[in-house]
Amino acid sequence: MRTNLSSKIKLDSIPRRYYAPEDEIELAALTREEKIDTRIYETSTEGAEGIAEHVIHAMKRAEAKRGKFVMAIGAGNSVSGVYAALVAKHKAGEVSFKNTVVFNLCDFYTDGNVETASTLNGLKETFLDQIDIDPKNIHSFNTACPRQQVGAMCREYEVKIENAGGIDLCLCQIGPHGALGLNEPGATASSNCRLVLLSAEQRQNVANAYKVDHAPVTGLTMGMSDILASRRIIAMAWGENRAEIVGKAVEGPVTPNVPASLLQTHSRTTLVLDINAAEGLTRISHPWLVTTCEWNDKLILRAIVWLCQQTGKTILKLTNQDYNGHGLGELLAIFGSGYNVNIKVFNELQHTITGWPGGKPNADDTYRPERATPYPKRVIVFSPHPDDDVISMGGTLKRLVDQGHDVHVAYETSGNIAVGDEDMMRYIMLNDYIAPLFGFDNENFKQKSKEINEFVANKQNGDMDSEDIRTIKTMIRQAEARTACKWVGVKPENVHFLRLPFYETGAIKKGDLTEKDIEIVRELIESVKPHQIFVAGDLADPHGTHRVCTDAVFAVIDECKDDEWMKDCRIWMYRGAWAEWEIDHIEMAVPISPEELRFKRNSILKHQSQMENAPFLGDDDRLFWQRAEERNRATAQLYGSLGLADYEAMEAFVQYHPIREE
16 A cells, blocks of 8 residues: 555656756756755655765764764754664664764743653654764753743853854755744844744644644744854755745845845855755756756746746747747757747647536547546545635536536545634534524533533633534534535535544644545545546645645555556546646646636635634635635636636646556
């Protein structure tokens, strides 16, 4: 059973010479836009192994020169792979840490709360307790010192670093907004070791990463001046959710708004990336600007869309001069003229647009993204939470229903943790008022109501909801989902609440995907035997639940891919409220009229508990329906700006092909 197939999806086929050139001359050409020494590996595992080798090399040099090696180390998922590689090399007898001194890059200020997250504890568990380092050589912040002494403690920490002879190597990861340690946007190059306030997004990330319900409010971090004083810096980033910020840090201006960009001022910094995190770099995203290209259909499409944006022209108005003037003369040599390229790309984009997402019956489907037969199709729309279906593909869902397909919607988790107490209490109060009218104000009801009211009144931040409250919140979300499905036209018997066990912990932290979760998904898929499956494709999902749910579906598809019925099934990936597919990846674009967009908004609004009081809106202050509309409009506007039909909005999809290799 393969449960991590979403991580194996590669939307782009990047020629190896773009990220691993064979000679220094080609490397110099490819990296001329990059202001930080950047190494790109195919996978994060390979990248971690490479970093581990660099660390060991730096260690041996420092020990030979000074008799010891002083390292500042950061915590986080990105760095954990490096620590695993170092531990493996230590256990294999390749390296000893007896002469190593470490300083923790940052930690969370407990303010006397011993139950909060701790980076030091995480570092000990994943790294320090598994090597032969002398405990007295492990230095970290006094996270429990009195508030009035925090400033003095931070100065003492810097003195310890100075007394150790300074940092030989700082090992850290680049955070979501370019943070290093807890140096978030706004941190200057002169910032010192200090106490910082954690944003709501940081606290949510901490809660997810450290699997705690009570996230800390403040943290302690080495400042940018401390990091930049290191003799050597190795920073790393993995995954497509870091691509944009990496591009800004490496190729953009030096600015406190992107703390990682300050690494441009350090002469011995190396940034290590995997292919996905490198997508924001010119040599990966726009290679024609720095080298000769290995052209394929997707790269040609990306180049022409970029050229349209650079010139302000539509596709069919591009000229040979436009191509030559923007580094795309190679395409003229390949196709003979810009006109030939224009027609090719225009037709390819035109063929992605369809008002028949389930296929148009009795029609020539040669150039349509979906086949005409069979008709009607059996369709399953998998929705990680009880609103992702309408947020991400509400317009397409409505079309599938209206066009006669047998549409099933499967809500994979209860989503109960996302219901605020205020929304729940509205229903409790309503029941208290109507109980006497309908005759269910018995002693059992009164006792339950009293218990719930008292629990909510005394609830502290981080407290886990009682089982009764979780049940009520689940029922609220199910009722909202049923209402939205009824609004769209999905048959009641086709609405499925899977309640995958990995989610049902009652806390922010979730369990791991297990065979039990996959068996639930398998039963539904095998009972329906769909011709189409729609699944969340948020591969950089900030909350993690989407990815786990998608992996559950992909695991079943992987096991069933050779079944006869599965050979006639297509899998389409949609994206949620955080991002949209890049246009060169889109394989089906479903247009939405103004009336349909209003209908979609109303279907999202049926999920009332997820409006303004939803606890996981993140740092984006737009409501879910606003995000969805703006995202859908932006896709349509992009198509329109390229000279294609000008629609009000569009929902976009990418086809998933079952992975055959191990």
